[in-house]
Amino acid sequence: MTTTEQIEALHDNRIQLGFIRPPISDDELSVETVLQESFVAVLPEAHPLATQTQLSLASLAEESFILSPRHLGSGFYDQIIRLCQQAGFIPQVTQEATQMQTIVSLVAAELGVALVPASLQNLQRAGVVYKPLEDQTLYVKLAIVWRSANTSPVLHQFLAQSRVLTRFSAAFH
Numbered sequence: 001m002t003t004t005e006q007i008e009a010l011h012d013n014r015i016q017l018g019f020i021r022p023p024i025s026d027d028e029l030s031v032e033t034v035l036q037e038s039f040v041a042v043l044p045e046a047h048p049l050a051t052q053t054q055l056s057l058a059s060l061a062e063e064s065f066i067l068s069p070r071h072l073g074s075g076f077y078d079q080i081i082r083l084c085q086q087a088g089f090i091p092q093v094t095q096e097a098t099q100m101q102t103i104v105s106l107v108a109a110e111l112g113v114a115l116v117p118a119s120l121q122n123l124q125r126a127g128v129v130y131k132p133l134e135d136q137t138l139y140v141k142l143a144i145v146w147r148s149a150n151t152s153p154v155l156h157q158f159l160a161q162s163r164v165l166t167r168f169s170a171a172f173h
Helices: 003-011 074-086 100-108 118-122 153-171
Strands: 017-020 029-044 064-067 092-096 114-117 128-132 139-147
Touching (some): 003 017, 003 139, 029 100, 064 100, 064 114, 100 114, 100 128, 114 118, 118 128, 139 153
Parallel strands (some): 064 092
Antiparallel strands (some): 017 139, 029 139
């Protein structure tokens, strides 16, 4: 589910928790970051910049971008737009796709470039290369979201275990 779909499902009591890319503004929901990771650029394998060890975000200023639609996760979309603006350009969004795997496939088809969370590098897809960005302050968060009023013991046990794992992971980074 997209961020928007998860928030709707939480309000409808169809799910008890979700994993989203914050920020969101909703007084009925609690949000807790479980992972912070850097962005990486995804380029077609034959792209002229594909041989670079790392890229500056500004080097992508003239590229066609592939993003998730804003209405499905405005925080993530807005963060990418803001990062590009800070690098001195407004990205030319020429394609939109709901799923990250689809975005990577569109990059493989040479329809543009994308910025994705670094963990997506685990998705080994022929025809693309993942490149770290020079500016290591470009981070994206993954968070758990749940209804604040939910008293489910299962939910709260899951949250407790998640906090233990998050602290354990942070100790090794």
